Amino acid sequence: MLNNLWIDLHVHTTASDGTFSPSEVVKHAQAKGLTAIAITDHDTVQGVAEAVEVGRLLGLEVIPGVEISVDHANKEMHILGYFIELDSPVLAEKLKELQSYRELRNPLMVEKLCSLGLAVTLEEVAAIAQGDIIGRPHFAALLVKKGYVVDKPTAFERYLAQGKPAYVKKEKLTPAEGIQLILAAGGIPVLAHPKYLLESNSPESLSTLIKSLKKLGLQGIEVYYSTHTTQEEKLYKKLANSENLLLTGGSDFHGDNKPEIFLGSGKGNLSIPYQLLSNLKELVLTRN
Numbered sequence: 001m002l003n004n005l006w007i008d009l010h011v012h013t014t015a016s017d018g019t020f021s022p023s024e025v026v027k028h029a030q031a032k033g034l035t036a037i038a039i040t041d042h043d044t045v046q047g048v049a050e051a052v053e054v055g056r057l058l059g060l061e062v063i064p065g066v067e068i069s070v071d072h073a074n075k076e077m078h079i080l081g082y083f084i085e086l087d088s089p090v091l092a093e094k095l096k097e098l099q100s101y102r103e104l105r106n107p108l109m110v111e112k113l114c115s116l117g118l119a120v121t122l123e124e125v126a127a128i129a130q131g132d133i134i135g136r137p138h139f140a141a142l143l144v145k146k147g148y149v150v151d152k153p154t155a156f157e158r159y160l161a162q163g164k165p166a167y168v169k170k171e172k173l174t175p176a177e178g179i180q181l182i183l184a185a186g187g188i189p190v191l192a193h194p195k196y197l198l199e200s201n202s203p204e205s206l207s208t209l210i211k212s213l214k215k216l217g218l219q220g221i222e223v224y225y226s227t228h229t230t231q232e233e234k235l236y237k238k239l240a241n242s243e244n245l246l247l248t249g250g251s252d253f254h255g256d257n258k259p260e261i262f263l264g265s266g267k268g269n270l271s272i273p274y275q276l277l278s279n280l281k282e283l284v285l286t287r288n
């Protein structure tokens with residue numbers, strides 16, 4: 001029954017740094033023949049209600065989600081949360097705190113860019129961001145628009161990536177706090193794109209890290225992801241299975257902010273079966 005039903009559990013909208021509105025994302029998912037998607041915007045759930053409603057009208061399942069950036073050994077790590085309660089007061093309060101960290105960082109990045117001779121204003125960045133969340137992809141888009149760089153990847157390579165001259169570290173939650181937040185909001189915490197952790201960790205230390213995250217309440221690993229190689233997929237699947245963690249998968253669709261990534265199919269390599277979502281749902285049911 002569930003064969004040949006495809007899903008995408010990692011999708012951004014204009015509520016954070018995607019370029020498709022929540023409604024557009026849902027329509028796009030339906031046009032692509034997907035059965036379900038999860039909206040996982042950075043540090044906000046503002047796009048979820050609209051997506052759920054349009055999904056209801058069109059007959060496409062929309063899972064409420066979020067993607068929280070946390071600090072692991074001074075590197076960024078992302079925790080996805082699925083089936084979160086949108087009206088959770090704890091969630092609202094913490095997301096506001098995360099938003100304030102952006103509001104502290106963003107003007108400092110503008111200052112750094114200006115001192116590098118790139119004339120940008122916070123108003124210009126805000127005009128590119130369509131929602132409340134202003135992120136580095138919006139800075140990248142502005143630098144392209146003003147002709148300072150040829151494309152967005154170059155904006156990150158030259159200025160915005162960690163360690164580059166316009167980078168300003170943003171205050172973040174600890175992994176424990178991020179996982180606790182998702183649990184407190186009734187959600188399932190999942191480690192996003194472990195690939196980026198492998199860049200600074202051996203497979204062995206990744207395994208140790210995952211064990212410690214599990215002790216903190218982690219319940220799944222994003223095994224299927226646009227830029228994971230087949231070999232990496234195997235590794236993450238093995239780690240998930242050995243720790244009895246759920247497997248999830250998603251493209252990390254951002255629309256024109258990551259034009260090489262397609263909804264559902266990633267770089268053309270992804271087909272994520274509905275069964276993974278069934279497993280998540282079963283966990284939600286059995287836990288309550």
Ligand code: AMP
Pocket residue numbers: 017042069134135136137153156157161162170
């Ligand atoms: P922020 O949360 O505002 O710091 O921005 C994070 C966003 O920037 C995420 O969507 C990342 O995908 C994107 N990002 C971070 N580093 C890079 C990079 N080196 N190249 C392209 N996008 C990046």
Ligand code: ZN
Pocket residue numbers: 012016017018042137254
């Ligand atoms: Zn993003």
Ligand code: FE
Pocket residue numbers: 067078192193
């Ligand atoms: Fe991420």
Ligand code: FE
Pocket residue numbers: 010012067252
């Ligand atoms: Fe993401």
